[in-house]
Amino acid sequence: MADSTAFYFEKETDVFEFVVKKGHGVKGLADTGLTTIPPRYVHPPSERIDRKDTIDSTPFLSAPIDIAALLEEAGDDVDNDEKSEICKKLCEAAEKLGCFLVMNHGVSHEVMENAKRAAHIFFNLPPERKLSYSKENSPCPTHVFSATGFTPQTGKSLEWKDYLSMLYVNDDQVRKFWPEECRDAAVAYLKSANKMILAISRALLKGLGVEIDESMIRSYTDARTVNMNFYPPCPNPDLTVGVGRHSDLAALTILLQDDIGGLFVKAQDKGWIEIPPVEDAHVINVGDTLEILSNGRYKSVEHRVLASNTRARVSVPIFVTPNRPTTIGPIPGLAEKDGETVYRQLLFGEYMDNYFKHDHQGKTTLDFARA
């Protein structure tokens, strides 16, 4: 008897048509009850993820860093020694792994839960509704769109993930262009994360040891995109990937993951470690932009996601970036201090355009910015 994949899709192009063009996404594919993933989702063995291959995380990943003291306003009863101790921990983690967990970050449990719930709500909408946010149909496709995989048009193997991406410009645009089913939760989350974002960005940029003022810090971290990622249950998670290995474009990614697990990061050249879900903690990833700004001192973290075969996983990353016309490159004075220039000066918009031209291929995206 033919298996359910063969029953629903006689040709590979039918899968692409159903998932991408008709807007069913991988969610729709999983809902057909298929028992074997279609060949387009099978990744080469070297790219597959196996929990058994991970290494001990202890030398690379510390317990969540409590950043409460960094959020205090000047005039509060500030303990400067405590603050500098936290900054030191953040900088060390950004240098060593490019990924760390933070707690007591000022975003409430309720806001975080609402954001994750909103992701489930959006991806459980009928395909026609989700398709109305595809790049072809969205009322503002440059800022808000729903898609599947990373580069489904060019990618050789497809990824087991659907996502919605929303660039924040102002509240008026949120009301006009973001899907009403999830916009309130998304924007509440984004706004309540602002203080944490600025505090972490300030700590890391000041930790470079060169003069940097508040306006520079803001210009490197001014734009915010919130994504909602949805990984439906997958019959063969061992053959495919939720997300292939890549580093993020952003300066920083603030990642909210649910309790399912499956996020793996590369620990230098030693191997992969899993970042465990910790309730109410955020995962912070250093992205390529911060690696460039820091002249290579902070490492953007290569990461990937394993799909689950039991439950749908969601994650809600906030990508913190400069705006397109901002010049990025080692912060003034840094290359002189370091005695070498690792990255050149370029517009963030140029870096971004190049980044999205390629499939996920580890950290090769940074080559574009090398001096």
Ligand SMILES: O=C(O)CCC(=O)C(=O)O
């Ligand atoms: O879902 C995750 O944990 C990571 C998502 C991710 O890597 C991305 O959206 O770029």
